[in-house]
Amino acid sequence: MTKDKSRRKFLRDALGGVSAVALGAQLYSSVPAQNKVSRSHGTVRSAEPSIRFAIHGGAGTILRNQMSAAREKEYRDALTQALMIGYGILKKGGPGLDAVEATIRFMEDSPLFNAGKGAVFTSAGTNELDSSIMDGKTLKAGAVAGLKHIKNPISLARLVMEKSKHVMMVSDGAEAFAKEQGVELVPASYFYTEDRWKALQREKAAEEEKNKAPKEKKPLKAHASLPEHEYGTVGAVALDQGGNIAAGTSTGGISNKKWGRVGDSPIIGAGTYANNRTCGVSATGDGEYFIRSVVAHDLSALLEYKGLSLKEAADVVIEKVDKLGGKGGLITIDKDGHLAMSFSTSGMYRGHVGADGQPIIEIYKD
Numbered sequence: 357m358t359k360d361k362s363r364r365k366f367l368r369d370a371l372g373g374v375s376a377v378a379l380g381a382q383l384y385s386s387v388p389a390q391n392k393v394s395r396s397h398g399t400v401r402s403a404e405p406s407i408r409f410a411i412h413g414g415a416g417t418i419l420r421n422q423m424s425a426a427r428e429k430e431y432r433d434a435l436t437q438a439l440m441i442g443y444g445i446l447k448k449g450g451p452g453l454d455a456v457e458a459t460i461r462f463m464e465d466s467p468l469f470n471a472g473k474g475a476v477f478t479s480a481g482t483n484e485l486d487s488s489i490m491d492g493k494t495l496k497a498g499a500v501a502g503l504k505h506i507k508n509p510i511s512l513a514r515l516v517m518e519k520s521k522h523v524m525m526v527s528d529g530a531e532a533f534a535k536e537q538g539v540e541l542v543p544a545s546y547f548y549t550e551d552r553w554k555a556l557q558r559e560k561a562a563e564e565e566k567n568k569a570p571k572e573k574k575p576l577k578a579h580a581s582l583p584e585h586e587y588g589t590v591g592a593v594a595l596d597q598g599g600n601i602a603a604g605t606s607t608g609g610i611s612n613k614k615w616g617r618v619g620d621s622p623i624i625g626a627g628t629y630a631n632n633r634t635c636g637v638s639a640t641g642d643g644e645y646f647i648r649s650v651v652a653h654d655l656s657a658l659l660e661y662k663g664l665s666l667k668e669a670a671d672v673v674i675e676k677v678d679k680l681g682g683k684g685g686l687i688t689i690d691k692d693g694h695l696a697m698s699f700s701t702s703g704m705y706r707g708h709v710g711a712d713g714q715p716i717i718e719i720y721k722d
């Protein structure tokens with residue numbers, strides 16, 4: 357079989373493996389042929405770069421029948437652009453950390469995602485941003501939380517990792533460090549978007565209604581529904597040509613959050629994890645449940661200590677979150693180039709680059 361034909365056959369086999377798993381989560385598992393050669397035999401390297409790159413733009417109630425064609429196109433275009441920024445860096449031999457940071461910066465600058473510019477509002481009407489990044493080679497990590505004036509939190513997380521002896525900085529302290537590092541600060545008004553502001557008003561109205569004494573409550577209309585969880589957290593995982601894994605996540609948290617609430621996204625081991633011996637993970641969903649389940653490290657530990665496949669491990673951790681009552685999803689890539697995307701919600705904005713170098717963008721469960 358010619359190389360081209362065998363790659364096409366591999367693609368058919370790999371993509372034919374798309375299957376629905378427990379909880380309605382959807383999961384993919386594929387490995388580029390070139391990775392199989394270069395990594396399973398250790399010293400043999402194929403001429404082609406053995407790189408992998410995947411992103412997500414949040415999991416939640418994302419239904420085909422509630423999405424206009426124009427809106428869907430906007431998401432698909434933004435996801436494709438984001439994906440190809442990081443992939444382009446990896447293809448040229450750049451580090452996974454650069455790919456993750458550059459892609460997430462692009463998503464933070466887009467109002468479509470709940471990160472950076474498009475961050476959701478707190479109950480006080482402010483925006484508080486969280487982010488983290490991890491280097492699988494050194495196990496170094498950087499995290500920031502409760503930021504109010506940082507345009508690109510992922511870059512500040514990376515500076516915490518590379519230019520300080522700490523792992524996590526929050527709020528005013530993190531912003532003071534940012535100033536010292538010459539990072540771009542923006543006025544709080546930069547993060548205002550009408551969609552997110554309206555979402556906050558809906559959340560508040562629903563909360564008020566919920567807290568009313570039973571006799572004061574308005575009867576629920578048949579079609580009435582509570583506001584949806586404001587999805588849109590972003591994340592990326594990369595395996596670069598040097599075999600190094602990097603992962604990063606960035607978010608505005610959850611709409612109407614209170615009292616300095618911080619979710620899983622900036623928590624190393626919960627929302628983000630990377631380890632060259634196992635895998636890289638970026639999660640999205642009900643942060644409290646992802647913290648309690650220590651999702652990202654748990655997935656890595658299932659590979660390291662229990663020898664599960666990436667697909668099995670991704671499935672197990674999402675199931676654990678589900679059993680506690682939380683919903684969400686994750687993207688993960690292992691050291692051999694396998695890729696898995698698992699989620700328990702009706703949709704997750706997600707993308708990866710196929711073995712043929714083409715972007716594959718998906719939104720819904722099926």
Ligand code: ASP
Pocket residue numbers: 414415586587588589607608609610618619620621639640641642643644
């Ligand atoms: N996990 C994020 C948080 O809890 C939110 C999300 O992923 O949608 O802050």
